[in-house]
Amino acid sequence: xxxxxxxxxxxxxxxxxxxxxxxxxxxxxxxxxxxxxxxxxxxxxxxxxxxxxxxxxxxxxxxxxxxxxxxxxxxxxxxxxxxxxxxxxxxxxxxxxxxxxxxxxxxxxxxxxxxxxxxxxxxxxxxxxxxxxxxxxxxxxxxxxxxxxxxxxxxxxxxxxxxxxxxxxxxxxxxxxxxxxxxxxxxxxxxxxxxxxxxxxxxxxxxxxxxxxxxxxxxxxxxxxxxxxxxxxxxxxxxxxxxxxxxxxxxxxxxxxxxxxxxxxxxxxxxxxxxxxxxxxxxxxxxxxxxxxxxxxxxxxxxxxxxxxxxxxxxxxx
Amino acid sequence: xxxxxxxxxxxxxxxxxxxxxxxxxxxxxxxxxxxxxxxxxxxxxxxxxxxxxxxxxxxxxxxxxxxxxxxxxxxxxxxxxxxxxxxxxxxxxxxxxxxxxxxxxxxxxxxxxxxxxxxxxxxxxxxxxxxxxxxxxxxxxxxxxxxxxxxxxxxxxxxxxxxxxxxxxxxxxxxxxxxxxxxxxxxxxxxxxxxxxxxxxxxxxxxxxxxxxxxxxxxxxxxxxxxxxxxxxxxxxxxxxxxxxxxxxxxxxxxxxxxxxxxxxxxxxxxxxxxxxxxxxxxxxxxxxxxxxxxxxxxxxxxxxxxxxxxxxxxxxxxxxxxxxxxxxxxxxxxxxxxxxxxxxxxxxxxxxxxxxxxxxxxxxxxxxxxxxxxxxxxxxxxxxxxxxxxxxxxxxxxxxxxxxxxxxxxxxxxxxxxxxxxxxxxxxxxxxxxxxxxxxxxxxxxxxxxxxxxxxxxxxxxxxxx
Numbered sequence: 001x002x003x004x005x006x007x008x009x010x011x012x013x014x015x016x017x018x019x020x021x022x023x024x025x026x027x028x029x030x031x032x033x034x035x036x037x038x039x040x041x042x043x044x045x046x047x048x049x050x051x052x053x054x055x056x057x058x059x060x061x062x063x064x065x066x067x068x069x070x071x072x073x074x075x076x077x078x079x080x081x082x083x084x085x086x087x088x089x090x091x092x093x094x095x096x097x098x099x100x101x102x103x104x105x106x107x108x109x110x111x112x113x114x115x116x117x118x119x120x121x122x123x124x125x126x127x128x129x130x131x132x133x134x135x136x137x138x139x140x141x142x143x144x145x146x147x148x149x150x151x152x153x154x155x156x157x158x159x160x161x162x163x164x165x166x167x168x169x170x171x172x173x174x175x176x177x178x179x180x181x182x183x184x185x186x187x188x189x190x191x192x193x194x195x196x197x198x199x200x201x202x203x204x205x206x207x208x209x210x211x212x213x214x215x216x217x218x219x220x221x222x223x224x225x226x227x228x229x230x231x232x233x234x235x236x237x238x239x240x241x242x243x244x245x246x247x248x249x250x251x252x253x254x255x256x257x258x259x260x261x262x263x264x265x266x267x268x269x270x271x272x273x274x275x276x277x278x279x280x281x282x283x284x285x286x287x288x289x290x291x292x293x294x295x296x297x298x299x300x301x302x303x304x305x306x307x308x309x310x311x312x313x314x315x316x317x318x
Numbered sequence: 319x320x321x322x323x324x325x326x327x328x329x330x331x332x333x334x335x336x337x338x339x340x341x342x343x344x345x346x347x348x349x350x351x352x353x354x355x356x357x358x359x360x361x362x363x364x365x366x367x368x369x370x371x372x373x374x375x376x377x378x379x380x381x382x383x384x385x386x387x388x389x390x391x392x393x394x395x396x397x398x399x400x401x402x403x404x405x406x407x408x409x410x411x412x413x414x415x416x417x418x419x420x421x422x423x424x425x426x427x428x429x430x431x432x433x434x435x436x437x438x439x440x441x442x443x444x445x446x447x448x449x450x451x452x453x454x455x456x457x458x459x460x461x462x463x464x465x466x467x468x469x470x471x472x473x474x475x476x477x478x479x480x481x482x483x484x485x486x487x488x489x490x491x492x493x494x495x496x497x498x499x500x501x502x503x504x505x506x507x508x509x510x511x512x513x514x515x516x517x518x519x520x521x522x523x524x525x526x527x528x529x530x531x532x533x534x535x536x537x538x539x540x541x542x543x544x545x546x547x548x549x550x551x552x553x554x555x556x557x558x559x560x561x562x563x564x565x566x567x568x569x570x571x572x573x574x575x576x577x578x579x580x581x582x583x584x585x586x587x588x589x590x591x592x593x594x595x596x597x598x599x600x601x602x603x604x605x606x607x608x609x610x611x612x613x614x615x616x617x618x619x620x621x622x623x624x625x626x627x628x629x630x631x632x633x634x635x636x637x638x639x640x641x642x643x644x645x646x647x648x649x650x651x652x653x654x655x656x657x658x659x660x661x662x663x664x665x666x667x668x669x670x671x672x673x674x675x676x677x678x679x680x681x682x683x684x685x686x687x688x689x690x691x692x693x694x695x696x697x698x699x700x701x702x703x704x705x706x707x708x709x710x711x712x713x714x715x716x717x718x719x720x721x722x723x724x725x726x727x728x729x730x731x732x733x734x735x736x737x738x739x740x741x742x743x744x745x746x747x748x749x750x751x752x753x754x755x756x757x758x759x760x761x762x763x764x765x766x767x768x769x770x771x772x773x774x775x776x777x778x779x780x781x782x783x784x785x
Contacts, residue, residue: 066345071429071452074345156609178551178611180761265750266553267611268757283422285746286448288345 057299064292070282074289081293090269091277091294095301097184098253098273104188105195105252110244112192113199114237118229121207132204136197143194147261150190151177177263183271190258195251199244206240207233246309253302274298365464366681367688370405376679377409378686381427381434383420383669388638390499390668393699394690401689408682421445428454428674435677436686438669439495441478442577442743443488443780446670450494451485455672457492461684467496470692470709471667474735477574478743479670486784488743489578495670498691499635499700500708500728502652502665502737503558506622506630506640510647515539515628521651525566528654532605535628544607546600547627549618551611553753554742556597556760558664559631561738562653564593565662573662573738579781585741586770594759594766601760611757634724638704641720650720652727655734662736665728667708701725741773745780748773 064081068074085091116135125131138146153160154176161173176186210232218228256275259265265272265280274294281291370376380398384390391414398410413434415423421440425448427433439446439455449455458479462468468476482491505528509519515538522528535545550556564573568589576583600606613621619636621627623643630640631653640648655661671690673683690696697712706725710732715721731737742749755772758764764772 063345068345069448069452071346071425071448071454073347076344154612156612175609175612178609180758180763264552266551266754266757268553268761268763269750269754280747280750284444284749286444287746 060292060295063289064296066289066292068288069286070288071286077289081289082297085290085293085297090272091274093269094272094274094277097271098255100184101188101191101255101273102249102252104185105191105255106245106248108188108192109196109199109248110241112196113203113244114234114241116196116200117203117207117237118225118233120204121233122225122228132201136201138194139197139201143257144261146190146194147258150186151262154186178267180268180270183263183267187258187262187271190262191252191255194258195248198247202240202244203237206237210236242309242312246306249305249309250302253298253305365460365684367464367685370679370682370685371407373407373679373682375407375409376682377411378436378679378682379411379413379434380686381413381415381420381424381437383415383417383424383438383440384499385414385416386635388703389635390703390705393498393703393705396699397690397693397696398686400693400695401686404689405682405685408686410686425449425452425454428676431676433674433676435674435679436683437672437674439672440669441666441739444743444746444749446494446672447481447485447488448746449485449672450481450483454675455494456675456677456680457483457494458496458673458684459492461688462493465684465688465692467493467688469711470496472710472732472735474571474574475667475708475732475737477578478666478739487579489574495672496687496691497667497670497708498696498705499668500665500706500725500732501633501635501668502728502731503562503631503633503663504650504652504724504727505562506632506636507649507651508622508625508628508644508647509649510644511625511628519649521649522654524654525563525656532600532629533603536603536605539628541604542607544610544627545605546629546631547618547622548606548610548631549613549615549621550606550757550760551614553755553757554749555615555618555632556610556756557741557752558633560593560597560756561662561664561741562631563596564590564738565653565736566596566656567592568662569658569660570662570736570738573741576777577739577741577744579744579777579784583777585774585777586767591766591770594769598759598762598766602762606760610760634706634727637720637724641704648720650723650727652730660734660736661730662734662738663731664740665731665737666739745776747780748776751776 063074065076065078066074067077067080119125120128120131152158155161156173156175160176164170164173174182177183179186214232214236215228218232223231254275255273256279259271259273259276260279263271265276275298278291278294278298281287281294382391382394384394395412398412402408402410420438421444424437424439425445428437428449429452437455439449458467476493477489479493479495479497480489480491481487481494505521507519507521512519512535515535517531517534517538522531532545539545546559548556548559561573568587572587572589576585607627610618615632616636616639619630619632619639620643622630623640625643630636634650637650652661653663671687673680673687677683691707692709692712697707700707701715701718701721704721704724706728708728710729715725742752745751752773755764755769759766759769
């Protein structure tokens with residue numbers, strides 16, 4: 001039905017350029033330079049961006065200079081919040097835990113994604129579309145659901161421990177999310193599971209752009225699967241890898257929902273990450289200024305890391 | 319766009335817009351209500367305890383975090399219906415939320431002006447202290463006199479509702495709330511299991527005798543089964559257990575002084591360190607099994623009800639779920655006293671009821687609170703849901719031995735001045751600090767001295783903001 005209906009405004013919009021208005025002599029504008037009217041086109045988007053992204057960001061920076069409990073009148077205290085968090089071992093630990101998660105969310109996921117891409121490009125896999133869809137699925141599931149699933153998998157009498165006991169590795173069974181050493185890596189594995197599908201889909205798309213002639217040339221020169229991967233596929237995926245690293249690193253650094261729904265920073269603070277600290281300070285400790293300061297610090301770090309990764313992706317051939 | 323001047327002007331305009339939207343006035347300045355404006359609007363002479371029908375049809379919004387069902391929620395609902403039957407022109411709209419969600423929104427709701435008329439808070443600096451400081455709730459002085467609320471509780475029980483008007487000193491000054499239920503911690507024992515091991519089900523009469531009983535059970539039980547079913551996912555749960563041990567070495571007064579930030583108070587007392595040492599020994603002796611970090615408090619209590627562990631040491635608020643599983647095979651008793659001969663354990667009243675500083679009907683709100691706690695049917699409604707009335711003048715539970723022992727447990731702690739209150743009330747971040755420290759202690763990653771030092775450091779950091 002919608003195809004047959006044409007609103008008056010639409011038809012008018014189509015006709016207008018065709019009416020052949022004489023070209024206005026523009027002043028001070030080189031041929032081909034965009035007209036200022038372009039600003040009107042971006043205005044709605046820009047307006048929302050300023051209102052919902054830039055303004056809250058500016059407000060967060062502003063709040064980070066205050067000692068404020070969220071209710072009574074706050075007092076300006078300059079850089080004291082920043083001094084306090086930089087000297088706080090809990091905050092330093094939280095950022096260290098975050099970096100450990102990057103290894104899983106980002107490096108681990110990219111490695112698995114590349115491995116799957118290598119297999120899928122080298123060999124004909126029956127039911128490729130099916131596997132691609134299944135492997136991408138974790139990316140589409142809400143993290144709350146993923147968190148509940150992993151709580152169940154890691155439970156003392158859950159499937160992981162059951163399998164370990166059944167294959168004679170009973171000595172390895174433990175309370176994964178309650179273990180001081182293993183809680184953070186266990187969450188990391190869940191993170192890898194969430195992000196590797198995205199990496200794989202990016203790489204598979206990228207691999208299709210690599211000319212077949214390069215693969216043919218490599219095979220004529222007698223390259224094996226390994227040589228072919230490292231000489232043809234990997235360099236051809238440079239940009240996709242940069243994109244994947246950027247996206248997954250940001251996901252890792254700001255991860256909150258997975259931790260909130262599993263360990264809430266425990267046991268003994270071993271899985272506490274900056275976003276959990278922000279949450280606790282803002283909503284439980286009545287330290288909105290401190291929460292804002294940690295948030296600003298986290299934002300700066302995410303910007304710096306993302307910038308560094310894109311620089312690596314941009315340099316070099318390709 | 320190649321014109322740099324125009325680009326600069328646009329960027330400047332954008333920045334100005336962002337700055338204007340982002341900054342503005344000092345945070346919190348717009349919803350500032352000082353307690354001085356609300357204090358003294360009501361005095362004892364003007365308090366109305368009856369005759370609300372003149373007000374016409376009014377609505378009272380009430381917020382509660384006591385949403386356990388079975389448990390407190392049906393009690394509050396039933397008594398609210400009785401209140402509305404008594405005052406037909408008053409419509410009470412009840413809102414229940416889970417505790418962790420509740421404490422994040424209640425202050426903001428009270429500050430907003432469209433929030434509840436009557437709301438529960440939480441003892442301690444995180445909620446009650448900051449509500450008093452921000453002038454969000456009314457002092458209850460005139461109502462304490464009008465209704466005789468001071469006869470409900472012993473002076474030391476009353477302290478948990480008292481704050482100086484600046485919200486900085488806890489445990490003395492004006493009364494800001496009163497509460498319904500008595501919530502203390504004690505020992506639940508699976509009598510069927512004790513009998514099957516050939517052990518007596520008569521409650522031990524001293525702390526030492528209880529420790530011997532634990533050792534005997536450990537010796538008879540397979541190593542894979544815990545003696546005490548502990549769930550310590552959040553870290554606070556084992557603190558309840560520690561509080562019972564602490565009663566053997568230290569007085570409850572000492573614990574309260576620390577929570578109230580009395581000058582010179584410290585957590586690193588010889589008694590506390592000894593109790594931490596004993597707790598660590600219990601963990602090392604495999605009394606708690608291996609999976610307590612994966613288990614939450616409610617799951618542990620439910621598991622105990624289904625037969626895991628011989629003891630459950632925790633809150634009397636778990637009484638219903640435990641009895642639902644174990645039926646007649648469960649008994650409850652307080653931790654038997656140590657050398658002092660007096661019982662002491664972690665315990666307090668339930669969440670205090672407050673009246674919003676912005677309510678139009680403070681007198682009706684006070685009448686409602688009075689009704690919830692002490693109306694003729696209040697106690698029997700509470701017993702029906704295995705809840706214990708906090709007020710000392712309440713009638714005793716009839717007939718049921720289990721419920722009677724739980725009610726007597728609360729009353730004996732009150733009589734012995736043995737309520738240690740909850741250590742996490744001592745600072746807004748103590749809940750997390752304490753939980754993490756205790757979790758480390760149990761796995762042997764820190765010493766009793768380190769736990770005490772960590773908690774004391776948090777206490778000192780917050781103490782500095784109070785002076």
